[in-house]
Amino acid sequence: MENKYIEPKIFLIDFDGTCTANNFPHIGKEIGAVPVLKRLIDSGHKLILFTMRSDNKNKTNSTDPLIPAMNGQFLTEAVNWFKKNDIPLYGIQTDPNQKTWTDSPKAFGDYIIDDTCLFAPLIYDETMSSKPFIDWVKVEVRLEQLGLI
Numbered sequence: 001m002e003n004k005y006i007e008p009k010i011f012l013i014d015f016d017g018t019c020t021a022n023n024f025p026h027i028g029k030e031i032g033a034v035p036v037l038k039r040l041i042d043s044g045h046k047l048i049l050f051t052m053r054s055d056n057k058n059k060t061n062s063t064d065p066l067i068p069a070m071n072g073q074f075l076t077e078a079v080n081w082f083k084k085n086d087i088p089l090y091g092i093q094t095d096p097n098q099k100t101w102t103d104s105p106k107a108f109g110d111y112i113i114d115d116t117c118l119f120a121p122l123i124y125d126e127t128m129s130s131k132p133f134i135d136w137v138k139v140e141v142r143l144e145q146l147g148l149i
Contacts, residue, residue, distance in 0.1 A: 006043050006148065009110040010095060012050035013037070015078045017115030021129035024053075025070055027081055029128050032136035034085045039140070039149045046090035050107055050114070053078050111148075113139065 013019065019037070021028035037047065053074040075092070082089050090096070095108040102108075113134065115122060121138035143149045 006045075008044040008046065009148065010046045010048060010090065010108065011040060012048050012107055012109035012112040012114070014112075014114035014116070015049060015051040015053055015081075017129070017131055017133045018113055019078075019081065021125075021133045022115075022131040023129060025072055025074055027077055028133070031123070031128070031133050033134070034087065036136050036140045036143070036149075037085075037087050040143070041088060043149045045148070047082075047087065048091040048093070048095060048107055048109055049078060049082065049089050050093060050109070050112065051075070051078055 016022050016024045016028060019031075019033045021031050023029070040047065055073045055075045056069075056071050058071065079089065079092060091107070093107060094105075098104070098108045114120065115132065115134050121135040121142075122132035123135045124132045140149070
């Protein structure tokens with residue numbers, strides 16, 4: 001196999017529906033993300049956890065009836081999932097170096113892997129989750145096609 005240099009990239013990685021099946025506020029079932037995320041790390045890329053999860057205290061009022069206010073260590077639980085799976089994070093919600101060149105609250109990244117992205121390859125399996133989730137087999141093939149892993 002030809003040895004070629006891969007320029008390191010930054011990947012923004014959603015959590016629910018992307019790293020695990022959707023089961024918020026709980027951690028969902030495994031969906032095949034771990035080996036692919038490890039391949040990204042092994043190829044020199046950096047991962048930033050980019051999620052709506054947060055550690056909420058005293059959140060009791062929600063203005064949207066479809067989004068109930070909840071208290072919990074939801075972001076910490078997601079970070080711990082990465083630790084448990086031996087996947088190092090470069091950042092959480094933001095690129096740790098971007099404040100040196102921008103005040104934008106949007107995290108900098110070269111790529112986003114998120115179940116809500118238009119044209120994201122999804123699996124619809126109601127035995128795993130009531131919502132679709134990322135098809136990591138197809139993501140891995142695409143990353144290989146792009147020469148990223």
